[in-house]
Amino acid sequence: MKTLIECKKGCKAKVLKLNAPKELKQRLISFGVMKEATVEVLEHAPRKSTIEVKVGKMRIALRAEEAELIEVEEI
Amino acid sequence: MSEVETKKCPVIANHIKVALVGQPNVGKSMLINSVSNAHLHVGNFSGVTVDKTEVLFDYKGYHFTVVDLPGTYAFTDYTIEERVTHSYLCAESYDLIINVVDSTNLEKNLQLTSELMSMSKDIVIALNMDDEAKKEGIFIDASYMSELLGIPCIKVSAATKSGIDNLIEAIVTQYEAPKQESKLIFSEAVEEEIAQIVSYLEKHKYKAKNSYRHVAINLLKNNKKTYEKIHDDPIWTELQPILIEASKHIELHHDSDDIKEAFAEEYASFNRGIIAEVLKQEVVEEKKTLTEKIDSVLIHPLFGIPIFLFFMWSLFQLTFELGAIPMDYIDAFFGWFGDTIGAVISNDDMRSLVVDGIIGGVGAVVLFVPNIIILFIGIALLESTGYMSRVAFLLDGFFHKFGLHGQSFIPLVTGFGCSIPAYMSARILKNDRDRLLTLFIIGFMSCGARLPVYVLFSGAFFSPEMAGNILFAIYISGAMLGLIAAKILKLTAFKGADEPFVMEMPKYRLPSAKLIWHTVLTKTMMYLKKAGTFIAAAAMLVWFLSNYPHNIELQNEYNTKIEKAVSESDKITLENSLNSKLLEQSYLGRIGKFSEPIFAPLGLDWKMSVALQAGLAAKEVVVSTLGVLYSLGSDVDEQNSSLSTIISKNIPFASAVAFIVVIMIYLPCLAASVVFTREAGGIKYFFYLLAFTSVTAYSLAFIAYNVTKMISG
Numbered sequence: 001m002k003t004l005i006e007c008k009k010g011c012k013a014k015v016l017k018l019n020a021p022k023e024l025k026q027r028l029i030s031f032g033v034m035k036e037a038t039v040e041v042l043e044h045a046p047r048k049s050t051i052e053v054k055v056g057k058m059r060i061a062l063r064a065e066e067a068e069l070i071e072v073e074e075i
Numbered sequence: 076m077s078e079v080e081t082k083k084c085p086v087i088a089n090h091i092k093v094a095l096v097g098q099p100n101v102g103k104s105m106l107i108n109s110v111s112n113a114h115l116h117v118g119n120f121s122g123v124t125v126d127k128t129e130v131l132f133d134y135k136g137y138h139f140t141v142v143d144l145p146g147t148y149a150f151t152d153y154t155i156e157e158r159v160t161h162s163y164l165c166a167e168s169y170d171l172i173i174n175v176v177d178s179t180n181l182e183k184n185l186q187l188t189s190e191l192m193s194m195s196k197d198i199v200i201a202l203n204m205d206d207e208a209k210k211e212g213i214f215i216d217a218s219y220m221s222e223l224l225g226i227p228c229i230k231v232s233a234a235t236k237s238g239i240d241n242l243i244e245a246i247v248t249q250y251e252a253p254k255q256e257s258k259l260i261f262s263e264a265v266e267e268e269i270a271q272i273v274s275y276l277e278k279h280k281y282k283a284k285n286s287y288r289h290v291a292i293n294l295l296k297n298n299k300k301t302y303e304k305i306h307d308d309p310i311w312t313e314l315q316p317i318l319i320e321a322s323k324h325i326e327l328h329h330d331s332d333d334i335k336e337a338f339a340e341e342y343a344s345f346n347r348g349i350i351a352e353v354l355k356q357e358v359v360e361e362k363k364t365l366t367e368k369i370d371s372v373l374i375h376p377l378f379g380i381p382i383f384l385f386f387m388w389s390l391f392q393l394t395f396e397l398g399a400i401p402m403d404y405i406d407a408f409f410g411w412f413g414d415t416i417g418a419v420i421s422n423d424d425m426r427s428l429v430v431d432g433i434i435g436g437v438g439a440v441v442l443f444v445p446n447i448i449i450l451f452i453g454i455a456l457l458e459s460t461g462y463m464s465r466v467a468f469l470l471d472g473f474f475h476k477f478g479l480h481g482q483s484f485i486p487l488v489t490g491f492g493c494s495i496p497a498y499m500s501a502r503i504l505k506n507d508r509d510r511l512l513t514l515f516i517i518g519f520m521s522c523g524a525r526l527p528v529y530v531l532f533s534g535a536f537f538s539p540e541m542a543g544n545i546l547f548a549i550y551i552s553g554a555m556l557g558l559i560a561a562k563i564l565k566l567t568a569f570k571g572a573d574e575p576f577v578m579e580m581p582k583y584r585l586p587s588a589k590l591i592w593h594t595v596l597t598k599t600m601m602y603l604k605k606a607g608t609f610i611a612a613a614a615m616l617v618w619f620l621s622n623y624p625h626n627i628e629l630q631n632e633y634n635t636k637i638e639k640a641v642s643e644s645d646k647i648t649l650e651n652s653l654n655s656k657l658l659e660q661s662y663l664g665r666i667g668k669f670s671e672p673i674f675a676p677l678g679l680d681w682k683m684s685v686a687l688q689a690g691l692a693a694k695e696v697v698v699s700t701l702g703v704l705y706s707l708g709s710d711v712d713e714q715n716s717s718l719s720t721i722i723s724k725n726i727p728f729a730s731a732v733a734f735i736v737v738i739m740i741y742l743p744c745l746a747a748s749v750v751f752t753r754e755a756g757g758i759k760y761f762f763y764l765l766a767f768t769s770v771t772a773y774s775l776a777f778i779a780y781n782v783t784k785m786i787s788g
Contacts, residue, residue, distance in 0.1 A: 022333065023153065024575045029339045030149030031577060032183050035330075036340075042367065046376045049472030050481065052580060057180045059366070059580040061468040061481070066575045 002074065004039065005051065005067040012040045013072035020069040032056050033070065090138045091250050094164060097175035098187055099146030100581050102203045105233040106175055107143050110134075110243070114597065116496075117590060118458035120485065121146055121579050125156045125502040127163060134243050142169065149339075150190045155502040155510075164194065165300070171197040171250055173242075178208035178215060178230070179582075182350050188224075189342035192257040193292055195285045198226045199245050206232040212357040220353040225258040234587065256286055261341045264328040268295065268321035275317060279310045294318055295325065296338055366583045370465065379469045388547050390453040395530065395543035398446035405445075406717055409438030428618055432703060436614020439702030439718060440606040440695045443527035448599055450523055454492045455594045459586035463488060464578060471576055477558040478565025480504055481576045483513040487557070490520035491550070492598070494747040498754045506574040512564055514755050518743045518768060519557030521550055523602070524694035528738050531698060532731055535723040553739045560771065568763075605695065613692060614699045617685075620663035621704060629656060658704070677737070677773070678730035678780045687737055693744040728787055733780035740772035 007013050015037045018025045032055040033039065042059065043052040052061050095103050099121030107113055111132035116123055128143045144163055145156035152158045164172070174191055176184035181202075191198055202208075202215060220228045227245040231238035261269065272291035276283070283290050293301035295318070305311055322334055329337035363371075373382060413434040420426040457463050463485060471481025482503055490497035497517045504510040521529070533545040633653040640646045658664050659681075666688075667681030674684040682704045690697040698718075705721045722731070742748060742765055752761040 018336075020575075023151075024577070025333065026149065026151050026335055026339075027153055027575070027577055029336060030151065030186065031579065032186070032343075034336070034339060034343060043370060043374055044376055045374070045469060045472050046380070047472060049475065050468055050576065052370070052374065052468060056182055058183050059370075061464070061471070061576065061578045061580055063471060063475070063481070063576040065573070066577060 004070040017071040101177040185346040200228040205230040391547040392543035432618025436699035461581040490517040516557040535719040677733040729783040733776040736776040
C-alpha cells in the first residue's frame with residue numbers, strides 16, 4: 001500500500017483510506033482530506049519532515065508522520 | 076472560561092443578535108470591521124481571533140449585536156478556540172447565524188455550512204471575498220444557491236465593503252420570516268434510514284421542538300443533546316435497536332467504522348452537487364497559481380530558511396538604522412522641552428521632579444517609538460501576507476526536534492510584539508502540554524517593550540554599523556535559548572507523545588496599507604499611552620525614591636567644601652561625588668544597596684539592579700529608571716549627556732552583557748504575568764514560571780558576565 005509520504009513532489013493521488021486515530025481523522029476530513037479526494041504534493045520541507053499538499057483549492061501542511069497514515073493511489 | 080462575559084441583551088423589539096461563524100481566515104473579523112466601526116485584529120492565518128468578541132451597532136432602526144467567533148473548520152473540539160465556537164453555538168441564545176464563506180474556496184467552506192444547517196437555526200450565508208473571486212474568474216449564482224439551500228446567500232466583500240447593505244437587509248428579512256426547514260439532502264441509503272426513523276417517531280407521536288427529520292439526522296449523527304433528551308423517553312427501548320441497525324447500514328455504505336466520517340462524506344457529495352449547479356469558473360485555472368509560484372521560492376527546501384533569516388535580519392537592521400534618524404530629534408526635543416519647562420519652575424524640588432523625573436523618564440521611553448513602529452510594521456506584514464504559516468511549515472521539522480509544535484511558531488512570533496496576545500494565541504495549539512510548553516517559552520521571544528533596552532545598550536557599546544547586527548543577534552539568541560529551554564522542559568516537565576501537525580497554508584495576500592497603518596497605529600498609541608500614564612507614574616515614583624530622604628548635613632558639608640575649592644575641576648569633582656553620595660543614601664539607593672549583594676556576582680551595580688527590579692512592573696520602566704538614575708547622578712560636565720553615552724561611560728561591557736541577558740530571560744511584565752497565569756490555568760504555573768525564568772536568567776547572566784570579562788580581559 002502506498003502512502004502520501006511516498007509520493008514525490010508534483011505527484012497527484014487519490015485518497016483511499018485514512019488510517020489515522022479518530023480525532024486526527026476528523027481533522028483531516030474537515031480540511032478536505034477524505035476518501036476519494038485528490039491530493040497533490042506541492043513541496044517538501046528539508047529532509048521531508050513536513051510536506052505541503054493541495055486538496056481542492058486549499059494548501060495544507062502535514063508532518064511526515066501524518067502523511068504516512070494516508071493511503072493513496074497515484075493517478 | 077471565566078473571562079468570557081455573557082452580556083445579556085436588553086429586550087427590545089428590533090434587537091437582533093447574530094453569531095458570526097465560518098472557517099478560519101475567511102474574513103469574519105474584517106467583515107465586522109466593515110459593517111460597524113469596530114477595529115478588530117485582522118491577519119492572514121488561521122487563529123487570529125481566539126476568543127469571542129461582541130460588537131454592537133445600529134443599522135436602519137435595528138440594534139445589532141454581532142458575536143465574532145473564532146474560526147472553526149468543523150464542529151469538532153479540536154482546539155480551545157474551536158471549543159469556544161462550538162459551545163457558544165450550542166449553548167448560548169442568539170437569533171441568527173451569519174455563515175461567512177470564502178467565495179474562492181466554496182467547496183471546502185460549505186462543509187461547515189452543512190453542519191450548521193443541521194442545527195435548525197436561521198442562517199444567512201455571506202459569500203465573502205467576492206472581489207477576489209471575480210478576479211479569479213469564479214462566478215457564483217447566488218440567487219440559485221439561495222434557492223437550492225433554502226438559505227439567503229449574499230455576495231459581499233469585506234475588503235471593498237461591497238454588498239454590506241444587502242447582507243444586513245437579508246438578515247432583517249430572515250429574522251422576521253418564519254423558519255424554514257433545511258434543504259440538506261443525503262444519499263439514498265441515508266435518506267432511507269432517516270425516513271424509517273421519522274416514520275417511527277410519527278407513529279409514536281414523539282414530542283419534539285424541531286422537525287422529526289431534524290431529530291432523526293441528529294440521532295444518526297450521534298448528537299449528544301438529542302440523545303440525552305430521547306434517552307429519557309419511553310420510546311427509547313424500541314428506538315435504540317433501530318438506530319444501531321441504521322448506523323450500521325450507513326457505515327457499511329461508506330465503508331467506514333466512523334459515523335462522523337460517513338456524514339462528512341455525505342456532506343461533501345451534497346456540496347459537490349451544489350457547486351456543480353451554482354459555480355462557474357470562466358478562466359481555466361493556470362497550472363500554477365501565484366501563491367504556488369511564490370511558495371516555490373519562499374518555502375524552498377534549501378533556500379527557505381536562509382530567506383526567512385534574511386528577512387528577520389533586515390527587519391532588525393531597519394529597526395536600528397531607520398529608527399535612529401528621528402531619535403536625535405526626539406532626544407533634542409525632550410532636552411529642549413525639559414530646559415524650557417525647568418526655566419519656568421522656581422522651586423528646586425519641583426523642577427527636578429518635572430525635568431529629571433517625568434520628562435526624563437517619559438522621554439527615555441518615547442525616544443524609542445520609531446524603533447517600535449518599525450518592529451510593529453514588520454510583524455504586521457508577517458501576519459497579514461500569509462508568510463507566517465510558511466515559516467511555521469519551514470520550521471516545524473526544526474521545532475519538532477526541540478519538542479515544540481510547528482504551530483507554536485505563531486504565538487512565538489506574536490511574542491516579539493507583545494507577550495500578552497502571544498499567550499492568548501497559544502490557544503491554537505490543541506494539546507494542553509504543547510500549549511503550556513509554548514506559554515513557558517514565549518517570554519524568551521523578546522517583546523517590543525524590551526527593544527528600547529537593547530537599542531540603548533547596543534547603541535552605547537557598538538558602532539552604528541554593528542548595532543543592527545547586535546540587535547538581530549540578541550533576538551536570535553533569545554529565540555535559540557527559548558528552543559533549548561523548550562527541549563529541557565519537554566524532557567522533564569512536559570513529557571508526552573507528539574501531536575499531529577496539520578495546518579492550512581493561506582493564500583498570499585497583498586496587505587492593504589490601511590490595515591497595516593491601523594494595526595501599527597493602535598499598537599503605537601498603546602505604547603505612547605502607557606508612556607504617558609503608567610511609565611510617567613513609575614518615573615515619578617523612581618524620582619521620589621531616589622531624591623528622598625534629603626540629607627541636609629551631607630549637602631552642607633559638601634557645599635562648604637565646594638566653596639573652598641580653588642579650581643573649577645575640583646568643584647566639579649566634588650559636585651559629582653555629592654550627587655552620587657546623595658543618590659546612594661536615598662530610599663532607592665538603600666533598596667539597591669540591599670539587593671546589590673544578590674546582583675554583584677553578575678557584575679551589576681545597584682542602579683542596574685534597581686532598574687531590573689523596576690522592570691518587573693513593565694519593561695519600559697527599565698529605560699526610564701536608568702534615565703532618571705543616571706541623569707541625577709551623572710557627570711555634570713558632560714555636554715552631550717545622552718543616556719547612551721552616559722551608559723557607555725559608566726557601565727563596564729561585561730556588566731552590560733549580563734544586564735541584557737537578564738532582560739532577555741527574566742519574568743515578563745506584570746500584565747503579561749497575569750495573562751500567563753490565566754491562560755496556563757492556575758497560580759501555581761506563575762510560580763513555576765517565576766522560578767524557571769529567575770534561575771535561568773541568573774545562571775546564564777553569571778556565565779555571560781564571567782566569560783565576557785575573561786575574553787575582554
